[in-house]
Amino acid sequence: MTREARAPAVRFDRVSKTFPGVHAVDDVDLEVAPGEVHVFAGENGAGKSTLMKLLAQVEEPSSGVIELHGTPMRFRGPGHARDVGVAMVHQEFALAPDLTVGENLFIGGEPGRGGWISRGRQRRQARTLLSRVGADIDPDRRVGALSTAAQQRVEMAKALAVEASVLILDEPTATLTRNQTEELFAIVRDLTASGIAVLYISHRLDEIFEIGDRVTVMRDGAVVTTRPVSELDENALVTLMVGRAVDNLYPRQHARPGPVRLEVRNLTRRDVVDDVSFDVRGGEILGMAGLVGAGRTDVARLVFGADPRDHGTVTLDGTQVHIRRPADAIDAGIGYLTESRKTEGLALQLGVDKNITMARLPMWNGLINLRAERSVATRRRDELGIRVPWVGRPVQALSGGNQQKVVLARWLETKAEVLFFDEPGRGMDVGAKADMFREMDRLAGHGKAVVFISSYLPELLNMCDRILVMRGGRVAGELAKEEFSEERVVALATRAKDQND
Ligand SMILES: Nc1ncnc2c1ncn2[C@@H]1O[C@H](COP(=O)(O)OP(=O)(O)OP(=O)(O)O)[C@@H](O)[C@H]1O
Ligand SMILES: [Mg+2]
Incomplete structure (x- = not known):
């Protein structure tokens, strides 16, 4: 056997990365074999994404060596990583929303001679790549107009466009439904069968066991352990990740629905949401299930005034409220924790403190009370375990999960009733x-x-009092707690054959 064939696809040799005040990756030694699905697990801020960014040359290691098929990589930036066969699908997609799918696929490596891009050829190549990841998407569509799931396929196709031997997927299923996840797994298996090493970050325990060959658990930047997945069970894995047993994942205690607080009637937006009506009681957690694209987010956006509606009324505590913009909704006491934290949720350059108090700034004589802001933010940081050394730090320096906690903290700070x-x-x-x-x-x-929108059914089944299932922009059905079952939800969500990518 040649040296190349025997060498691991990837080897981290005493690799570290420090940011001011943070040891993001701490002395990591690790090997990933060709054809292996190597899962990375660990708490928010454990250093998973940073480790992957070092391999993809998005960030430069502070020390240590990364080898690819036995050859040390010199740091020359992401373009170089692509050239040597390392592709990464980021946790927050890095696509250009205003370019077309085809343009996004070939940014930095257009097919064509001497800088000339052959449109026809680009389109054909784009279609081939997209079909390899099971996506039937028109290469001429603008990326910004695609659903999150479709955008992810474009990201993966983009990774394949460079003929990678190492593919990094950073939480690829966070926005996918069960079926889409199955499809993704089939693609991953296909890729590993051809010898590609897949480095796969995930918080979802079920899928770690389903797709992973080995799992590396990280904590505080360091590797806790690397094990074959077959040697672990869920409890053991959680304990390794969190450093303690988490006995109750779904702590639902207060299920005593009171009077109706929110009444939504005949909510309609052409081609998106069709005549949706529902009530939510005080004390109630109403689940919203459905496939990606079924209209759940659209309903939330319409209620919140983020999109204009064609018809429909929103009544809060018996009084109809007129919501034209999100500011009206916030004034009325309606909050909306959006799914796309990066584009809608956060001001990335501002501090954690500003982001948390944004919706309800502590004012004093018309001036923002900085000290109050800091103390509010510090309390929420501790409560939610937001991993940041000081609350003035810009949100963009936080790990993905910690950014999500900041958005959550903000809505907990508002006085929203719904x-x-x-x-x-x-x-x-x-x-x-x-x-x-x-x-x-x-x-x-x-x-x-x-109102709790989720694509992960165990969450809905365990936390909700009632579940509304949506399909194709309409309410397909409603389940009372006694009727809850995964099969029933899935049946309602998929009864008619949908085209939700
Ligand atoms: N550009 C940066 N500047 C400063 N600190 C950073 C930067 N990027 C990451 N960090 C810090 O490094 C640590 C590890 O972050 P990383 O994003 O790798 O975590 P993660 O394991 O991917 O977490 P998550 O599960 O939340 O995505 C965190 O404390 C984070 O705040
Ligand atoms: Mg991450």
Whole structure:
């Protein structure tokens, strides 16, 4: 055997990365074999994404060596990583929303001669790549107009466009439904069968066991352990990740629905949401299930005034409220924790403190009371375990899961009486999720009305009092707690054959 064939696809040799005040990656030694699905797990801020960014040359290691098929990589930036066969699908997609799918696929490596791009050829190549990842997307569509799931396929196709031998997927299923996840797994298996090494970050325990060959658990930047997945069970894995057993993932206690607080009637937006009506009681957590694209987010956005509606009324505590913009909704006491924290949720350059108090700044004589802001933010940081050394630090320096916690903290700070949580657990580690669910339960316990949108059914089944299932922009059905079952939800969500990519 040649040296190349025997060498691991990737080898980290005493690799570290420090940011001011943070040891993001701490002396990591690790090997990934060709054809292996190597899962990375660990709490929010454990250093998973940073380790991957070092391999993809998005960040330069502070020390240590990374080898690719036995050859040390010199740091020359992401373009170089692509050239040597390392592709990464980021946790927050890095696509250019205003370019077309085809243009996005070939940024930095257009097919064509001497800088000339052959449109026809580009389109054909784009179609081939997209079909390899099971996506039937028109290469001429603008990326910004695609669903998150479709954008992810474009990201993967983009990774394949460079003929990678190492593919990094950073929480690829956070926004996918069960079926889409199955499809993704089939693609991953296909890729590994051809010898590609897949480095796969995930917080979802079930899928770690389903797709992973080995799992490396990280904590505080360091590797806790690397094990074959077959040697572990869920409890053992959680304990390794969090450093303690998490006994109750779904702490639902206060299930005493009171009077109706939010009434939504005949909500309609052409081609998107069709005549949706529902009530939410105080003290209730109403689940919203459905495939990606079924209209759950659209409903939330319409109620919140983020999109214009064609018809429909929103009544809060018996009084109809007129919502034209999100500011009207916030004034009325309706909150919306959006699913896309990066584009809608956060001011990335501003501090954690500003981001938390944004919706309700502590004012004093018309001036923002900085000290109050800091203390509010510090309290929330400790409560939710937001991993940041000081609350003035810009949100962009936080890990994905910690950014999500900042958005959550902000809505907990507002005095909203009705709260929409849209995929709130996305990107959170198991411990953080349990904390967040406890907060949701507490809100309901205080008589607030909570709407919980999630694509992960166990969450809905365990946390909700009632589940509304959407399909194709309509309410396909409603399940009372006694009727809850995964099969029933799936049946309602998929009965008619949909085209939700
Ligand atoms: N550009 C940066 N500047 C400063 N600190 C950073 C930067 N990027 C990451 N960090 C810090 O490094 C640590 C590790 O972050 P990383 O994003 O690798 O975590 P993670 O394991 O991917 O977490 P998550 O599960 O939340 O995505 C965190 O404390 C984070 O705040
Ligand atoms: Mg991450």
